[in-house]
Amino acid sequence: MALKYLLVLEVCVFAAFGGLSDLFLDKEWEEFKRIYSKTYTKQEENRRKSIWLKNIDIINKHNIKVDMGYHSYRLGMNKFGDMMSNEVTSPMNGSRGFPMFNSSMFLPPGNLRLPYTVNWTKKGYVTPVKDQGFCLSCWAFAATGGLEGQHFRKTKKLVRLSEQNLVDCSKENLGCTAGTPENALNYIARNGGLDTEVSYPYVGKNGRCRFRPTEVGANCQGIVRVPAGDELSLQKAVASIGPIVVSLDASKRSFKQYRNGVYDDKACSKKLITHYALIVGYGEFQNKKYWLIKNSWGTSWGMDGYMMLARNQDNMCGIANQAIYPSV
Incomplete structure (x- = not known):
């Protein structure tokens, strides 16, 4: 294709x-x-x-x-080819004012030696690329991706978790309208867990809550935050912890039509949040450092659903502004 x-x-x-x-x-x-x-x-x-x-x-x-x-990156046709940029993403403001649960700050291991490259998809931490469809539920996919990785880190079992459970039941968020991974993880902790994807499959639209405690696949105890805007701290977190949930600006047409290479559109905002995704590694390609991003737009987008986003280029697209991961 x-x-x-x-x-x-x-x-x-x-x-x-x-x-x-x-x-x-x-x-x-x-x-x-x-x-x-x-x-x-x-x-x-x-x-x-x-x-x-x-x-x-x-x-x-x-x-x-x-x-x-x-x-340093190519564009290509995909499912967004007949759409305007503002039809794919929107500013993320899904907070409903619920009290936040346990939150702490990331402290890197004292003896950490940063690897030259990291790819958690090769270590069993990452489920296959999913597709949010045209529901603005990237917040749910980022949250499940972070929890799937940390659950694997703790149990060595990779469990696909239910985004639809979050869309339907997380009243801290706004379903297919908007939301944040922090609110999603808050719901999971308060709820006593999140159902598996197989028991609560994704349909890409708002529905009534059908959570079943007997189908819980993972739980979390709190949120760990990476120091805002600090790409070195983010690199240390990715290297030592696993996949990290991040916010970024994905509003540019170049982002929607990204095909491959290291993405470094200088017009990408460092302040505007329009999307959430998962950093699953980092490395260097053709002398350009990158973050390996797992997206939730299906495998027809980017590199089979992944992107190499410029690393250490003045916080490209605000990638380090709100990096978090769940504690389990």
């Missing part, structure tokens, strides 16, 4: 100069709708196709600059 869309983008260069009729793009549009199961009203389809064509142009122009050495 990636190769197919690479071909589309290359051919579109010639189309822009009148070398092709609209027939080719019409066929690709139909293929895009088929691959991503898109359906529209007749009026809506014209608007969506117009956005899709604009995104193809943006992707193509960006990737030409990559080949010229101006960028």
